[in-house]
Amino acid sequence: MKRGSDAGRGALAPLLAAGALGLALYALLFASPYAIRLLTLAGIDALLVIGYQLIFGHAGALSLAQGAFFGLGAYVTGILGSAAGLGFLVTFPLSLLLPAALAALVAVPTLRLQSHYFALATLGIGQVLLLGARNWDAVTGGANGLAGVPGVIVLGIAVPAGLPLLALIWAMVALGGALARHVVRGPLELAFLLLRESPLGAAAIGLDGGRLRLLAFVASASYAGAAGALGAHALRVVSPDVLGFPVMVTCLAMTVIGGRLRVAGAVLGALLLVSIPEWTRFLEGAYLLAYGLALLAIIILMPEGVIGVLERAGAVSRSERPLPPVRSRPPPQPAKAACSECRLDIRGLAKRYGGVEALAGVDLALKSGEILGLIGPNGSGKTTLVNLVTGVDAADAGAILLDGAAIAGLPAHGIARRGIARSFQAGALSPSMSVLDTVALARQAAERRLTLGRALVAGHGRRAFEAARGEAMHLLESMKIGDIADRRCGELAAGLRRRVEIARALALRPRFLLLDEPAAGLVTEERRRVADDLAALASEGLGLLVVEHDMPFLMPLAHRIVCLDRGRVIASGTPAEIARDPRVVAAYLGTAAPAAG
Amino acid sequence: MLALQLLVNAVALGAAYALVALGFVLVLNATGAVNFAQGDMVMAGGYAAVVLAGSLPVPGLVLLPLVLLLTAAFGVVFSLIAYFPLRARPPAAVFISTIATGIILQNGANLLFGAEPRAAPALLGGGILRLGAFVLPRQSLAIIAVAAVLGLAQHWLLRRTQFGRALRATAQDREMARAVGVRVDRMIAASFALATTLAGAAGFLLANQFFVTPTSGSDLILKAYIAVTIGGWGSLAGAVLGAMLIALFEVGVSAVLSYEAAMAALYAVLLALLWLRPQGLIGEAARARA
Numbered sequence: 001m002k003r004g005s006d007a008g009r010g011a012l013a014p015l016l017a018a019g020a021l022g023l024a025l026y027a028l029l030f031a032s033p034y035a036i037r038l039l040t041l042a043g044i045d046a047l048l049v050i051g052y053q054l055i056f057g058h059a060g061a062l063s064l065a066q067g068a069f070f071g072l073g074a075y076v077t078g079i080l081g082s083a084a085g086l087g088f089l090v091t092f093p094l095s096l097l098l099p100a101a102l103a104a105l106v107a108v109p110t111l112r113l114q115s116h117y118f119a120l121a122t123l124g125i126g127q128v129l130l131l132g133a134r135n136w137d138a139v140t141g142g143a144n145g146l147a148g149v150p151g152v153i154v155l156g157i158a159v160p161a162g163l164p165l166l167a168l169i170w171a172m173v174a175l176g177g178a179l180a181r182h183v184v185r186g187p188l189e190l191a192f193l194l195l196r197e198s199p200l201g202a203a204a205i206g207l208d209g210g211r212l213r214l215l216a217f218v219a220s221a222s223y224a225g226a227a228g229a230l231g232a233h234a235l236r237v238v239s240p241d242v243l244g245f246p247v248m249v250t251c252l253a254m255t256v257i258g259g260r261l262r263v264a265g266a267v268l269g270a271l272l273l274v275s276i277p278e279w280t281r282f283l284e285g286a287y288l289l290a291y292g293l294a295l296l297a298i299i300i301l302m303p304e305g306v307i308g309v310l311e312r313a314g315a316v317s318r319s320e321r322p323l324p325p326v327r328s329r330p331p332p333q334p335a336k337a338a339c340s341e342c343r344l345d346i347r348g349l350a351k352r353y354g355g356v357e358a359l360a361g362v363d364l365a366l367k368s369g370e371i372l373g374l375i376g377p378n379g380s381g382k383t384t385l386v387n388l389v390t391g392v393d394a395a396d397a398g399a400i401l402l403d404g405a406a407i408a409g410l411p412a413h414g415i416a417r418r419g420i421a422r423s424f425q426a427g428a429l430s431p432s433m434s435v436l437d438t439v440a441l442a443r444q445a446a447e448r449r450l451t452l453g454r455a456l457v458a459g460h461g462r463r464a465f466e467a468a469r470g471e472a473m474h475l476l477e478s479m480k481i482g483d484i485a486d487r488r489c490g491e492l493a494a495g496l497r498r499r500v501e502i503a504r505a506l507a508l509r510p511r512f513l514l515l516d517e518p519a520a521g522l523v524t525e526e527r528r529r530v531a532d533d534l535a536a537l538a539s540e541g542l543g544l545l546v547v548e549h550d551m552p553f554l555m556p557l558a559h560r561i562v563c564l565d566r567g568r569v570i571a572s573g574t575p576a577e578i579a580r581d582p583r584v585v586a587a588y589l590g591t592a593a594p595a596a597g
Numbered sequence: 598m599l600a601l602q603l604l605v606n607a608v609a610l611g612a613a614y615a616l617v618a619l620g621f622v623l624v625l626n627a628t629g630a631v632n633f634a635q636g637d638m639v640m641a642g643g644y645a646a647v648v649l650a651g652s653l654p655v656p657g658l659v660l661l662p663l664v665l666l667l668t669a670a671f672g673v674v675f676s677l678i679a680y681f682p683l684r685a686r687p688p689a690a691v692f693i694s695t696i697a698t699g700i701i702l703q704n705g706a707n708l709l710f711g712a713e714p715r716a717a718p719a720l721l722g723g724g725i726l727r728l729g730a731f732v733l734p735r736q737s738l739a740i741i742a743v744a745a746v747l748g749l750a751q752h753w754l755l756r757r758t759q760f761g762r763a764l765r766a767t768a769q770d771r772e773m774a775r776a777v778g779v780r781v782d783r784m785i786a787a788s789f790a791l792a793t794t795l796a797g798a799a800g801f802l803l804a805n806q807f808f809v810t811p812t813s814g815s816d817l818i819l820k821a822y823i824a825v826t827i828g829g830w831g832s833l834a835g836a837v838l839g840a841m842l843i844a845l846f847e848v849g850v851s852a853v854l855s856y857e858a859a860m861a862a863l864y865a866v867l868l869a870l871l872w873l874r875p876q877g878l879i880g881e882a883a884r885a886r887a
Contacts, residue, residue, distance in 0.1 A: 127861075134857065135858075249700075256689075295697040296701065497825075
């Protein structure tokens with residue numbers, strides 16, 4: 001569908017442009033003052049929703065604070081504009097900054113919360129602000145609010161209400177929409193997709209999910225603040241209503257109805273929801289009832305919102321054209337010479353889950369160019385060990401040293417950036433992302449091309465991503481899976497998925513690669529290919545830790561094998577030594593094991 | 598003396614909140630979805646009692662089973678509209694569909710009954726009960742009694758019956774429950790029915806002292822949400838405890854300062870709690886999102 005939705009998006013552009021032009025002509029030539037007022041409000045809502053798409057759509061966090069940030073922006077403009085008499089050039093930036101600052105402040109304790117706690121915590125922010133606004137009469141005017149908010153006055157020139165204000169607000173929408181689209185596209189859009197669909201996978205390629213969510217939250221708050229400020233200018237009053245939960249509900253509904261990810265969806269959602277009550281006005285008292293029914297119908301019938309339906313129609317009407325082929329290109333030579341003498345040392349690593357001792361003091365060492373097999377019966381602590389080394393879980397005790405530097409306690413993305421890559425037993429790919437994008441995103445992340453500064457200056461357009469896609473294609477071809485580059489990860493059989501994961505890990509150019517059961521579920525032919533790939537990688541200087549049950553796979557491949565049982569190392573040595581070791585045989589066959597040291 | 602009366606009021610309020618929160622947790626456990634219309638179900642229960650009382654001149658205690666039956670049926674319909682079409686979607690979709698249902702209920706009630714507050718009949722007649730030196734409102738005592746009976750009945754249902762076992766199995770692991778022959782869809786619909794029944798009972802009980810208006814559910818859902826968070830997301834006992842704590846806090850702070858101050862303080866405490874103990878007060882083994 002990736003291809004389809006891209007085609008749909010392209011086909012839709014002229015239609016959307018024509019719609020915008022038609023609406024502009026209507027506003028200029030035919031619209032009544034009431035219609036102009038509605039369009040003004042729709043513009044304000046569109047700006048609010050464009051911001052909300054960043055945190056709710058892209059970052060996938062159900063924030064219920066967008067209405068609060070809107071209200072805060074309105075109050076900042078109201079208080080500074082009416083009481084302090086400051087002009088637009090002062091109040092507007094402050095109306096953006098204060099909500100952003102509040103977002104940054106509350107993000108520290110709340111963003112790490114799970115989704116429902118995050119939703120509640122953000123809801124609480126709005127309630128506290130609302131109660132403050134109602135009761136701090138001296139500043140906020142209490143329940144009556146503030147009247148006499150000035151219009152927009154820039155350098156002594158007042159923007160009159162009506163068409164000029166409408167034009168200003170929609171210019172802001174265009175600017176805000178273009179900025180959001182400029183920043184969140186290409187690789188950054190993909191990074192958010194991976195973060196939503198597989199947070200573990202995102203951390204594994206070195207993406208700092210917390211930071212991405214924080215940026216989205218702060219940015220969404222400034223959009224809300226801007227919308228609130230413009231709302232105060234348009235209505236000329238600010239009352240506690242701007243902080244009420246209905247503002248948040250409307251924003252959420254607009255986002256879901258228009259579409260969560262596309263700027264055009266935000267605009268459509270805002271226009272629709274401002275208009276629906278007008279169309280159902282003939283129902284008189286029942287028009288809000290009809291509004292609720294429409295909302296329910298749209299959420300059930302249009303999972304991706306109105307824009308999703310339009311895009312799909314656009315994609316169908318236009319025969320599916322494949323994207324231009326990606327030109328494969330070899331990756332640039334790494335700046336530092338391939339590591340030939342790196343070491344990964346694990347000392348006394350221990351971890352408990354409740355009463356279960358998953359690891360009880362394990363020592364391991366891995367060198368560049370070495371393939372270390374890690375075996376042991378189910379529950380012996382193999383995956384726990386991989387999780388601790390890669391920062392997915394925190395160790396209770398012990399040290400993990402990368403070339404002598406302690407890395408235990410670093411977050412997963414930090415460890416990935418230091419050159420320890422991994423694959424997951426259950427897989428950690430984004431099902432709806434194409435294979436090529438999956439690997440290209442890792443290339444992009446590895447080269448630190450995913451920074452906000454770069455996004456702001458250069459955007460994340462196709463050109464910025466071209467190099468990474470070419471290098472990803474090269475990598476896929478070298479692993480003989482170039483033919484699946486266009487497929488979505490979710491469509492692939494288990495064997496292919498596992499090889500995509502390995503390709504993604506390699507795209508990071510790691511010093512060490514930890515593979516959790518790379519041969520599980522593969523047919524003989526695939527297993528042989530994976531083994532060949534791994535042997536070739538080791539000969540190029542990569543250090544490999546391979547967790548595996550499949551002894552015929554591991555025996556010819558591994559240089560050394562370590563056997564775990566109940567969280568302890570019970571044997572280590574060459575594959576031949578391990579195969580003869582009575583303790584290993586006992587652990588696997590379940591006969592009474594000799595007392596482990 | 599005053600302190601005891603306040604305490605009885607607080608416990609009565611907490612008991613009503615607990616019914617709402619229990620229903621919230623039941624749906625949460627069965628589906629993983631947040632039912633934001635749970636507060637509006639309370640409102641619906643309140644109006645159901647008002648309407649029934651208008652046509653049947655019987656004591657409140659007789660009306661109660663009728664209200665429970667009506668709201669149970671309503672819960673099944675609710676699940677068919679707002680949950681089952683969206684079950685394969687991300688949880689936010691159900692969150693929004695329940696918000697939409699709430700909008701429909703509120704505006705439907707506004708159309709039918711208007712915005713002015715209505716009162717449901719008292720359960721055992723109004724007035725006060727004198728116990729020696731103590732003066733206690735009858736309805737508060739009735740609320741506590743009914744909530745306790747319903748709470749215990751629910752506990753018995755979940756713990757001691759085959760139906761309850763199937764319900765808990767569904768909540769724990771849907772796929773496994775299906776594999777061992779539990780009719781998962783029916784269990785989910787039953788969870789919704791139970792949830793709205795508890796909400797309906799709360800609505801009936803609250804609509805006497807506190808009246809019912811089309812928007813009276815909005816406040817309750819926030820309190821239920823907070824109660825469930827404090828009590829550890831997904832814990833039934835925790836939800837009851839959380840509801841009691843909120844009511845004590847609300848009544849206590851309101852008595853000294855004001856209701857508004859009580860609410861502001863409640864949210865402030867909640868934010869602090871989430872900061873210090875992201876797993877809730879009682880503690881679900883919730884992991885922060887890494």
